[in-house]
Amino acid sequence: MKLRNSLLLFLTATIWGVAFVAQSVGMDYVGPFTFLFARSLIGGIVLLPVVAVLHRSGPGHAGETPADRRRARKTLLLGGVCCGAALCFASIFQQVGLLYTTVGKSGFLTACYILIVPLIGLLFGRKCGKLVWCGVALAVAGLYFLCLTDGFSVNLGDAITFVCAILFSVHILVIDYFSPRTDGVKMSCIQFFVCAAIAAAGMLLFEQPSLGALLAAWKPVLYAGALSSGVGYTLQIVGQKGMNPTVASLIMSLESVISVIAGWLILGQSLSGREIFGCVLMFAAIVLAQLPNAPKENAVN
Template sequence: MTRHLHGILALLLVTLVWGTTFPAMKDLTGHFSAVWIILVRFALGALLLSPFLWRGKLDDMRSGAILGVLLFFCFVFQVEGLALTTSNRNAFICGLNVLVVPLLGVLGGRLPERRIVLALAMSVAGLAALCWDGGAWGLGDSLALMSALCFGVYIKVMEVRTRRATRLLTVTAAQIGTVALCAALWLLAREVPGDAAVRSAWLGGVMEAIGQHRWNFLYLGVIATAAIISLQTWGQSRTSANEAAVVYAFEPAAAAFFGFLWLGEALTPRGWLGGLLLIAGVIISQWNAERRPAAALAPE
């Protein structure tokens, strides 16, 4: 088996595991706020990847901090949206993030290529079919779309920052730690009660709930964040970014499959048609696209 095929298989595994994170986080939104879910997940991931910060270059850590702030808002919108819509619908809309990068070029004055126009048309048709299948467009869908836009900006910034990185895993560890730090600061500013007695009871209730859902959090933090992002880095070093983007385009389908197994959510044939149009749009957007660094793709 060739080095290239090893990379493709690794990215397929990454995509499957990413697909499970949507129903896993959807399951937690009934018990925790979005920021609590982000904090626990990324704090566990940061703890496991912290050895890569040892003797890390200052510029790599700075890049990780910038990317971490962007990634925090990506996940805030994504998880807040999950609380208000189904996990499979959220996954298909968030999957549009790959289209944001060429759209940023359009805003910068570059005329879109034909493949981008076709990809956008298919994606809009796919969104229409999904909404027709699952009800009118709602706040949860808008938040998922905001998450896709943030992920697109994140991808573009990562493209720039990874070109100058000395060690990619240091950048990864720094950004995951920054996400956890941003979540902690957000909680302190917006969710922690001011009264000491109320705060103590509130924290006790949250800690008890985390203990009850520990396996879900351990899966998200250890497997879906620390292990899978490391595998993603390894796999992308053996493939092109465009190949990786095409593999990742099937993540929403994986999310829909695991959403059915985990939560009992099901798409009708019209919903699957919409999802397939979205996936096809993403793949077409990457067809013969200009090359970019293999690390310039977003983790989920």
């Protein structure tokens, strides 16, 4: 089960890593709220037939009372709303931060959720083993070599993006709480419509969206919506089920490595020796965190 979930999270990181290319191109045509609204709406729509098929073919719950069904619906709705709100605010902080900082710094600061997740977990009594903490430290070092090629200084964009990392940490922990308690695909579908609704409000307040601009950006928006949102975040919810959130965040942080590789393959951006070294450290961190004595941390509640 843990191997399968690890592979699902790695596939999630791959989809998200490639999505950096789509996100970069899409922002040439539309604003951050418009892009987020479109991708989230598409993500929710893509999952509607999946939810319908799973609901029709899924087994019933013998002995379930009407009160049980009401509680289950309430948990599902609450989980979808909480996940959607966390995802929306994290994503928009990332988009806005990119207007004021470099892509490399944004990648490093966003992926700092691998350190923030276990720190927040400590507040709720969740302890991590030594190998996991070593993996976190190694991953941070890897991200430094991978993303920060021009030194490090803090500006407005860096501060905004660091808030994004905190919010993505919250999103991971919210999923960790709700995924064992409800249907992951249904919750993912709800989260996208919630995210789209919040983004739509920001789009109408702060931007001037046009159908022509969205049509011009249809390829990156479709990828970001159908794959990065619809498939990627659903795989995250399903893959995180039963996984320690710190280990899950380490695997998903590989999106930074894959984004560099995608930039090389798709956009023709070359890899420096420093970046290759950072990739090696990142992969070593993932392996280290999942060695046999690493899963001895507190189980997911």
